[in-house]
Amino acid sequence: MRVGMCGLRAGVAACALALASCQTVQTTQPGTVGVERKQSMLLSSAQVDKSAALAYQQVMKKAASKNALNRNAAQVARVRAISQRLVPATAAFRPEAPRWAWEVNVITSGDVNAWCMPGGKMAVYTGLIEKLKVTDDELAAVMGHEIAHALREHGRERASQAYAQAIGIQVIGAAVGLGGSQMQIAQIITDVTINLPNSREHEVEADRIGVELAARAGYDPRAAVTLWQKMGQAGGAAPPQFLSTHPSPQNRQNDLAAYAARVMPLYESARKR
Numbered sequence: 001m002r003v004g005m006c007g008l009r010a011g012v013a014a015c016a017l018a019l020a021s022c023q024t025v026q027t028t029q030p031g032t033v034g035v036e037r038k039q040s041m042l043l044s045s046a047q048v049d050k051s052a053a054l055a056y057q058q059v060m061k062k063a064a065s066k067n068a069l070n071r072n073a074a075q076v077a078r079v080r081a082i083s084q085r086l087v088p089a090t091a092a093f094r095p096e097a098p099r100w101a102w103e104v105n106v107i108t109s110g111d112v113n114a115w116c117m118p119g120g121k122m123a124v125y126t127g128l129i130e131k132l133k134v135t136d137d138e139l140a141a142v143m144g145h146e147i148a149h150a151l152r153e154h155g156r157e158r159a160s161q162a163y164a165q166a167i168g169i170q171v172i173g174a175a176v177g178l179g180g181s182q183m184q185i186a187q188i189i190t191d192v193t194i195n196l197p198n199s200r201e202h203e204v205e206a207d208r209i210g211v212e213l214a215a216r217a218g219y220d221p222r223a224a225v226t227l228w229q230k231m232g233q234a235g236g237a238a239p240p241q242f243l244s245t246h247p248s249p250q251n252r253q254n255d256l257a258a259y260a261a262r263v264m265p266l267y268e269s270a271r272k273r
């Protein structure tokens with residue numbers, strides 16, 4: 001069933017629990033691109049960010065054990081230099097975000113992928129950098145998009161939905177409080193960030209906020225369009241997993257081009273600084 005007030009799909013038993021602590025929030029300011037959707041959250045930011053930090057540590061530890069963590073110093077420096085320009089731009093959407101505990105690492109993998117966990121824990125895969133031969137502007141487009149997911153707390157929103165389902169199931173057998181185990185939430189965060197595709201709605205929001213972040217950081221926002229063209233070509237018959245339920249390529253390119261045009265003045269003035 002659908003729990004109307006909260007917008008979370010959960011069982012009847014979970015509903016009573018969920019409503020007690022479910023809140024509707026506005027995670028970001030609209031910016032020039034005007035993203036204004038309100039979101040329903042069951043888990044708190046503090047709870048999710050703590051679990052995300054734990055999940056991130058686990059993923060990085062695993063990568064290090066396979067000798068797949070930050071192997072190419074020049075690549076790591078390049079990715080971190082771009083994030084250092086993007087992070088201050090996040091203030092346009094969330095004034096406190098530049099002070100988050102941002103982290104960026106490069107994972108050696110053939111996958112064309114990048115992600116940002118709640119709270120600003122990012123990874124860029126070498127497959128994306130090398131297979132797409134990305135320019136700095138294109139890399140900024142990808143990273144801006146991923147940072148936008150974190151600013152919008154899409155991970156927290158999705159984890160809230162997954163968690164409501166999980167407690168809906170458990171609550172029938174044994175009463176489970178809303179505190180949850182941190183490990184359990186960390187696993188959900190890992191799944192929603194790395195393993196499961198985002199909804200179209202989340203993708204559109206991340207695309208629009210992403211081009212604004214890039215523009216404010218002095219990267220050409222039009223690079224988002226060429227980036228997604230390259231992604232489409234790289235995918236061939238089987239698009240990269242994180243593209244699979246994304247908006248159709250043509251719609252996406254049209255939307256990105258329109259929003260890139262809207263933020264061009266921000267790019268022009270950032271370049272003059």
Ligand SMILES: [Zn+2]
Pocket residue numbers: 145149198202203206
């Ligand atoms: Zn995305």
